[in-house]
Amino acid sequence: MLEFTILVPAVINGLLTGSIYALIALGLTLIYGVLHIINFAHGALLMLSLFGVYFLHSLAGIDPYVALLILVPAMFALGYGLQRTVIAHASHGKDENVLLVTLGIALIIENLALFFWRSDTRTIDVPYAFDVIDVGFAFLSVPRVAAFGAAFVVAGLLWVLMTRSDLGRAIRAVAKERHGARVVGIDVDHIFAMSYGIGTACVAAAACLLLPTFYVTPQVGNAFVLIAFTVVVLGGMGSFTGALVGGLLIGVVESLGGLFLGETLGQIGIFLVFIAVLLFRPTGLFGDRA
Amino acid sequence: MMAGRYTAIGITVAVLAALPLAVTSNEVMMFLILSLMFALLGQAWNILGGYAGQFSFGHAAFFGSGAYATATLQIHLGLNPWVAMVAAMAVGGLVGGLIGALSFRFRLRGSYFALITLAFAEVLRVVAHTSDFTGGGAGILIPLDERAANFQFESRDVFYYVILAMVAGSLVLTRALEDSRLGAWMLAIRENEDSARALGVDTFRVKLTAIILSGAMAASAGVFYTQIFLYLDPGIAYGVGFSVEALLVPIIGGMGTVFGPLVGSFVLHGVDEVTKELTGDAPGLNLALYGALLIVMLRFLPDGLMGLMGRLRRAAGRRQPQQAGRLKEAGDA
Amino acid sequence: MLEVRNISKSFGGLRAVDNASLDVSAGAIVSLIGPNGAGKTTLFTIIAGFQKPDEGRVRFEGRDITGLPAHTICRLGLVRTFQVVQPFGRLTVRENIAVGAHLRHADRADALENAEAVARRVGMGAMLDQPATSLTVAGRKRLELARALATEPSLLLLDEVMAGLNPTEIDEIVPVIRSIRDDGVTILLIEHVMRAVMSLSEHAYVLNNGAIIASGPPRAVAADPQVVEAYLGHGAAKRIAASETAHA
Numbered sequence: 004m005l006e007f008t009i010l011v012p013a014v015i016n017g018l019l020t021g022s023i024y025a026l027i028a029l030g031l032t033l034i035y036g037v038l039h040i041i042n043f044a045h046g047a048l049l050m051l052s053l054f055g056v057y058f059l060h061s062l063a064g065i066d067p068y069v070a071l072l073i074l075v076p077a078m079f080a081l082g083y084g085l086q087r088t089v090i091a092h093a094s095h096g097k098d099e100n101v102l103l104v105t106l107g108i109a110l111i112i113e114n115l116a117l118f119f120w121r122s123d124t125r126t127i128d129v130p131y132a133f134d135v136i137d138v139g140f141a142f143l144s145v146p147r148v149a150a151f152g153a154a155f156v157v158a159g160l161l162w163v164l165m166t167r168s169d170l171g172r173a174i175r176a177v178a179k180e181r182h183g184a185r186v187v188g189i190d191v192d193h194i195f196a197m198s199y200g201i202g203t204a205c206v207a208a209a210a211c212l213l214l215p216t217f218y219v220t221p222q223v224g225n226a227f228v229l230i231a232f233t234v235v236v237l238g239g240m241g242s243f244t245g246a247l248v249g250g251l252l253i254g255v256v257e258s259l260g261g262l263f264l265g266e267t268l269g270q271i272g273i274f275l276v277f278i279a280v281l282l283f284r285p286t287g288l289f290g291d292r293a
Numbered sequence: 294m295m296a297g298r299y300t301a302i303g304i305t306v307a308v309l310a311a312l313p314l315a316v317t318s319n320e321v322m323m324f325l326i327l328s329l330m331f332a333l334l335g336q337a338w339n340i341l342g343g344y345a346g347q348f349s350f351g352h353a354a355f356f357g358s359g360a361y362a363t364a365t366l367q368i369h370l371g372l373n374p375w376v377a378m379v380a381a382m383a384v385g386g387l388v389g390g391l392i393g394a395l396s397f398r399f400r401l402r403g404s405y406f407a408l409i410t411l412a413f414a415e416v417l418r419v420v421a422h423t424s425d426f427t428g429g430g431a432g433i434l435i436p437l438d439e440r441a442a443n444f445q446f447e448s449r450d451v452f453y454y455v456i457l458a459m460v461a462g463s464l465v466l467t468r469a470l471e472d473s474r475l476g477a478w479m480l481a482i483r484e485n486e487d488s489a490r491a492l493g494v495d496t497f498r499v500k501l502t503a504i505i506l507s508g509a510m511a512a513s514a515g516v517f518y519t520q521i522f523l524y525l526d527p528g529i530a531y532g533v534g535f536s537v538e539a540l541l542v543p544i545i546g547g548m549g550t551v552f553g554p555l556v557g558s559f560v561l562h563g564v565d566e567v568t569k570e571l572t573g574d575a576p577g578l579n580l581a582l583y584g585a586l587l588i589v590m591l592r593f594l595p596d597g598l599m600g601l602m603g604r605l606r607r608a609a610g611r612r613q614p615q616q617a618g619r620l621k622e623a624g625d626a
Numbered sequence: 627m628l629e630v631r632n633i634s635k636s637f638g639g640l641r642a643v644d645n646a647s648l649d650v651s652a653g654a655i656v657s658l659i660g661p662n663g664a665g666k667t668t669l670f671t672i673i674a675g676f677q678k679p680d681e682g683r684v685r686f687e688g689r690d691i692t693g694l695p696a697h698t699i700c701r702l703g704l705v706r707t708f709q710v711v712q713p714f715g716r717l718t719v720r721e722n723i724a725v726g727a728h729l730r731h732a733d734r735a736d737a738l739e740n741a742e743a744v745a746r747r748v749g750m751g752a753m754l755d756q757p758a759t760s761l762t763v764a765g766r767k768r769l770e771l772a773r774a775l776a777t778e779p780s781l782l783l784l785d786e787v788m789a790g791l792n793p794t795e796i797d798e799i800v801p802v803i804r805s806i807r808d809d810g811v812t813i814l815l816i817e818h819v820m821r822a823v824m825s826l827s828e829h830a831y832v833l834n835n836g837a838i839i840a841s842g843p844p845r846a847v848a849a850d851p852q853v854v855e856a857y858l859g860h861g862a863a864k865r866i867a868a869s870e871t872a873h874a
Contacts, residue, residue, distance in 0.1 A: 110584025
């Protein structure tokens with residue numbers, strides 16, 4: 004029996020990490036739900052955002068949390084443009100092709116990053132990076148708790164956007180019936196690009212919350228992209244609740260897996276969850292489509 | 294009539310066999326050898342993706358398993374590498390069979406299949422990383438012992454002829470597949486799986502056969518890689534790089550055509566070499582270029598260079614109607 | 627030859643097929659008619675093994691085939707076509723049909739030869755080298771029929787092979803279907819074109835809301851008040867009868 008004092012912090016840390024996964028997965032699941040594509044470029048876009056946060060801090064001295072105001076709109080615009088100019092045209096409307104096109108985008112972004120910034124591991128130095136709060140049974144990292152809270156705020160904002168705004172209604176209409184939506188006068192191509200843009204903006208938000216306690220390298224996206232896929236598949240492709248719950252769950256699984264199996268084998272735990280869900284319940288925990 | 298379908302393969306192989314007579318540079322030889330090796334890996338992907346329509350994003354799983362199988366069988370069991378090659382291809386087929394049995398039994402298609410192959414390649418990478426049997430993260434080194442009986446050759450030329458023979462075999466196999474019932478069924482599944490089922494095609498078995506064939510062929514490329522470089526580590530053998538090359542090569546050359554992977558591989562690595570010359574071998578630039586090529590091909594030439602050649606030929610000849618089956622035509626080139 | 631007994635199938639709360647039974651005897655052409663959404667295609671799908679019924683059995687040539695996979699059922703000699711045609715788009719007509727022919731002919735050349743013969747039989751001899759995507763609707767419907775025929779079935783399930791065809795095209799395909807039956811293939815067809823149903827079939831079943839509501843010779847069935855109501859709405863039969871009496 005493991006000590007309570009080890010187990011509880013592990014679970015809490017898992018939840019804290021999981022909130023970031025959830026945020027990344029929210030973007031992925033939105034893109035999937037609307038465009039029905041699996042965005043392979045998601046990890047690369049996260050990496051690009053992390054570099055954005057890094058350079059804003061190291062060159063302009065902008066705090067990562069302030070960088071939210073710059074990066075979120077910037078990445079939204081990039082995502083919007085990518086969908087509008089590259090993905091829509093190159094895929095000829097075939098699902099496998101979209102997958103390949105986003106893979107191509109990922110390769111370009113990742114390897115240009117490698118070319119320009121080399122594979123050095125970079126971190127930023129913020130005064131609050133090592134602040135902790137004592138909650139009695141564990142010490143919690145302040146920036147990670149902040150990230151946890153912020154992730155839920157972003158998720159909440161997204162929920163309000165989707166349910167209360169005209170844009171959200173249009174997005175949901177396109178997600179459900181793209182041809183029908185076109186018939187009633189919705190600009191489907193615009194909605195596709197908006198969805199891809201919002202999905203990318205989620206990744207930018209995650210990057211700003213992540214970097215104070217994390218690092219960036221050109222390959223860093225790979226670590227997240229499969230986890231994000233797992234979360235989305237586990238939660239149910241296209242489900243927001245699923246992405247949130249799935250993200251937290253995977254965070255805990257990873258944390259406990261690392262505790263019991265060691266770091267490297269712990270990763271296998273996630274892949275095994277991923278494979279098992281794909282095989283036995285491809286609709287996920289909250290998915291409604293067979 | 295059927296024998297005539299092999300003429301183009303015969304001519305191509307003959308021309309390739311004559312190349313070393315004209316080439317003296319070791320670097321150029323290496324370029325030819327690697328281009329052929331990736332043509333073999335690409336052909337493996339092509340059988341599953343181009344013909345049977347199942348897009349794998351994790352062909353490194355087969356390539357790496359073949360590579361590790363041949364290395365570990367030699368190191369730990371002292372097996373002769375030629376024997377180990379056969380065993381390694383069986384391992385590749387087995388890994389393909391396992392992944393296929395799971396994925397196809399549960400009717401995974403399209404994006405889901407791509408994801409699960411990717412996940413399996415990653416699992417194998419982590420396993421190879423943690424297992425002592427495979428040498429862990431430090432990798433595995435095969436002692437240098439250059440004897441033909443040992444599948445190690447002093448001369449690059451001999452390596453070249455070995456890989457050429459393997460590629461020739463893969464071309465003949467693919468052509469034979471095109472002229473067989475199995476091949477017809479694979480195309481039917483690619484085009485419309487429900488229709489295939491309605492016409493009595495056991496889609497599960499056909500897809501399983503395709504992935505086993507593909508896995509064994511990709512493993513043979515992995516074996517060759519091991520024998521020429523004599524070193525493996527998990528990040529190389531099971532890396533995303535091989536998975537990407539495996540699909541890129543046939544996409545550039547033309548999916549579902551016999552010569553697509555061969556053409557694609559030479560073009561891709563030719564472009565790669567030129568970029569290296571121009572930019573001075575900067576890390577990452579070649580893969581970035583691959584990404585750009587992938588998008589450009591999908592955008593402008595979704596049926597690859599073989600498709601383009603087929604169209605040009607028809608435009609020149611004006612014998613056949615413009616819309617005649619493009620893949621088929623290209624395959625007959 | 628085919629015995630369908632008490633088949634039921636629900637999707638969520640909707641009962642798509644409700645305790646439906648029908649028989650097709652060897653050498654017959656039997657029609658399955660009914661308004662849109664009556665469950666005709668679902669019933670076909672179940673008979674051909676694409677879906678499992680919640681309840682009920684399907685027997686084919688004396689053998690229980692309920693729940694067998696589609697490709698096995700096809701091998702036994704029962705083949706279906708699709709209402710929404712599903713050609714192998716990038717393959718030629720010849721190659722499309724050869725996929726069906728391969729079921730009984732392992733050799734490629736053999737299958738291609740057979741495909742040609744089948745193509746001629748359904749009047750597609752001139753289109754052999756066209757890719758399936760270049761065909762007209764009528765051409766695609768014929769291709770659907772030809773591919774199924776190439777599997778050398780003893781029972782052919784045709785799902786609206788005439789939908790989307792113009793009157794001339796319908797007149798062309800009716801004799802083709804009849805000649806297939808004359809060659810010894812039993813046929814069960816779903817059809818909306820009543821003219822074709824009348825001229826082709828000896829027996830018709832009417833499906834409404836998932837249940838068989840009438841069966842018999844097509845003309846008798848078409849006059850059945852229950853059937854008229856199913857098509858035209860509640861009270862229609864009475865109104866028609868009343869107006870006919872008034873005119874008499």
